[in-house]
Amino acid sequence: MNPLLTDLSVLRAAGTVHLPGDPWYDATRTPWNLAVNQLPAAVAVPRSIDEVARIVRAAVGLGLRIAPQSTGHGAAPLGERPLDDVLLMRLHELTGVVVDPEARTARVLGGTLWQDVVAAAAPHGLTALHGSAGDVAVAGYVLGGGLSFYGRKHGLAASHLRAVELVTADGSIVRASADEHPELFWALRGGTGGNFGVVVALEIDLLAIADVVAGMLLWDLERAPEVVRAWAEWTADLPESVTTSLRLMRFPPLPELPPFLSGRRLVVIDGAVLEDDERAAELLAPLRALAPEMDTFARIPAAELIPVHMDPPGPVPGVSDHAMIAELPDAAIEAFLAVAGPDVDVPLMFAELRHLGGALDRPHDGALGRLDGAYALYAIAVAATPEMAAAGSAATASVAAALRPWASTGTFLNFADRTVDVATAFDAEAWAKLGDVRRSFDPHRVFVAAHEIEPR
Numbered sequence: 178m179n180p181l182l183t184d185l186s187v188l189r190a191a192g193t194v195h196l197p198g199d200p201w202y203d204a205t206r207t208p209w210n211l212a213v214n215q216l217p218a219a220v221a222v223p224r225s226i227d228e229v230a231r232i233v234r235a236a237v238g239l240g241l242r243i244a245p246q247s248t249g250h251g252a253a254p255l256g257e258r259p260l261d262d263v264l265l266m267r268l269h270e271l272t273g274v275v276v277d278p279e280a281r282t283a284r285v286l287g288g289t290l291w292q293d294v295v296a297a298a299a300p301h302g303l304t305a306l307h308g309s310a311g312d313v314a315v316a317g318y319v320l321g322g323g324l325s326f327y328g329r330k331h332g333l334a335a336s337h338l339r340a341v342e343l344v345t346a347d348g349s350i351v352r353a354s355a356d357e358h359p360e361l362f363w364a365l366r367g368g369t370g371g372n373f374g375v376v377v378a379l380e381i382d383l384l385a386i387a388d389v390v391a392g393m394l395l396w397d398l399e400r401a402p403e404v405v406r407a408w409a410e411w412t413a414d415l416p417e418s419v420t421t422s423l424r425l426m427r428f429p430p431l432p433e434l435p436p437f438l439s440g441r442r443l444v445v446i447d448g449a450v451l452e453d454d455e456r457a458a459e460l461l462a463p464l465r466a467l468a469p470e471m472d473t474f475a476r477i478p479a480a481e482l483i484p485v486h487m488d489p490p491g492p493v494p495g496v497s498d499h500a501m502i503a504e505l506p507d508a509a510i511e512a513f514l515a516v517a518g519p520d521v522d523v524p525l526m527f528a529e530l531r532h533l534g535g536a537l538d539r540p541h542d543g544a545l546g547r548l549d550g551a552y553a554l555y556a557i558a559v560a561a562t563p564e565m566a567a568a569g570s571a572a573t574a575s576v577a578a579a580l581r582p583w584a585s586t587g588t589f590l591n592f593a594d595r596t597v598d599v600a601t602a603f604d605a606e607a608w609a610k611l612g613d614v615r616r617s618f619d620p621h622r623v624f625v626a627a628h629e630i631e632p633r
């Protein structure tokens with residue numbers, strides 16, 4: 178059935194649905210990434226698991242496809258596709274966290290944000306393998322692998338997933354775990370979940386970490402050549418207890434920014450050290466020897482790790498690019514500085530290298546078994562206008578291109594917020610198995626994920 182010839186208003190009987198022209202259509206179709214203009218046939222905003230199931234059944238009955246989306250942090254690939262036969266399933270009203278302090282687990286509903294999980298776990302002396310931004314949702318992040326500042330010690334967030342409940346294409350609620358639909362559970366652990374159903378709940382392991390040595394070191398961008406070299410050397414030989422990021426950052430002069438950021442070009446190293454204070458100080462000493470202008474590394478409550486990375490506090494328009502880097506020899510550092518360092522005038526917000534390895538490199542039983550690289554590169558530019566988007570897209574692509582000679586063959590889909598060859602994120606065996614699981618659980622390709630496995 179062609180949905181364009183159908184009266185989609187019948188969807189309203191199934192739940193909260195906004196159609197083009199409705200007062201809430203524009204507000205609810207707008208993702209976190211404000212540069213993305215997604216124009217679906219309808220937007221659903223369910224508040225319960227049963228409502229998700231009713232809407233899935235009604236949409237499939239009308240011949241619509243369904244794109245699950247929690248926040249729209251990873252919306253860019255969807256915005257690049259026509260969505261006129263797609264119902265966008267926004268999950269921001271389906272939220273909630275229940276912590277089991279004895280079992281050290283949390284059950285979170287499908288649209289829950291990391292900041293709410295961290296806040297609920299903290300009173301029990303627990304935390305989770307969250308990422309750098311508190312307003313990223315658990316679902317998209319974990320289903321894509323999940324790279325945390327605890328990652329080198331504890332691995333990918335997907336490897337700490339206990340169970341997933343999802344509404345599949347026939348509207349049934351399926352629970353996947355090591356014992357229930359194990360092949361689906363395997364696929365959901367890093368295999369980009371939006372391909373198999375609408376995830377309505379996840380059970381995750383929590384970590385017994387009440388406080389952590391974390392913070393940032395900051396220098397003017399002019400110091401980048403020596404700081405990047407020192408960080409590359411430092412990260413080459415570090416225990417797994419340390420996970421850090423290095424960014425070359427450019428801030429516009431904005432009154433809402435603190436003076437140490439406003440209008441500044443900086444090099445920033447931040448992250449977490451899971452050691453006692455003395456050992457942490459010993460490990461940080463080579464970076465501190467570079468006399469940073471600001472040094473905030475100290476023992477802080479684990480719940481305060483999120484703001485350390487200074488990700489934007491709310492939605493922004495952005496374009497980005499990404500590559501997995503196998504090694505950072507001096508020539509690679511030269512190439513990185515040539516496109517993002519102090520001598521160039523480029524419209525980048527930041528060019529970031531996250532240190533990988535350790536437990537992130539040790540295979541676990543999931544579709545994304547390990548991260549194939551020593552560093553993950555992520556470059557982003559503000560894209561408030563189409564002209565800024567074009568210039569930013571070129572600038573971020575040039576950072577990825579400059580480091581390509583040292584790239585591994587892999588892709589980390591969480592950092593790939595543009596249309597990419599999804600197969601490059603997996604080894605050949607995992608890719609074939611993901612196709613099997615997709616054919617088994619979504620044979621008619623009802624679901625539309627940001628990164629699709631065997632699209633229709």
Ligand SMILES: Cc1cc2nc3c(=O)[nH]c(=O)nc-3n(C[C@H](O)[C@H](O)[C@H](O)COP(=O)(O)OP(=O)(O)OC[C@H]3O[C@@H](n4cnc5c(N)ncnc54)[C@H](O)[C@@H]3O)c2cc1C
Nearest residue numbers: 245247248249250251308309314317318324371376626627
């Ligand atoms: C500022 C910023 C900081 C970030 N920091 C990190 C980081 O530290 N570590 C890291 O690993 N990643 C990080 N990311 C990337 C982020 O993890 C991905 O963009 C992720 O996809 C976001 O998940 P989401 O659900 O919030 O986004 P969405 O855009 O809502 O979802 C992305 C995709 O995930 C799937 N999905 C989401 N929710 C559901 C659901 N309920 N059911 C089924 N499928 C679903 C869909 O396929 C969807 O297209 C960051 C991104 C940004 C913009």
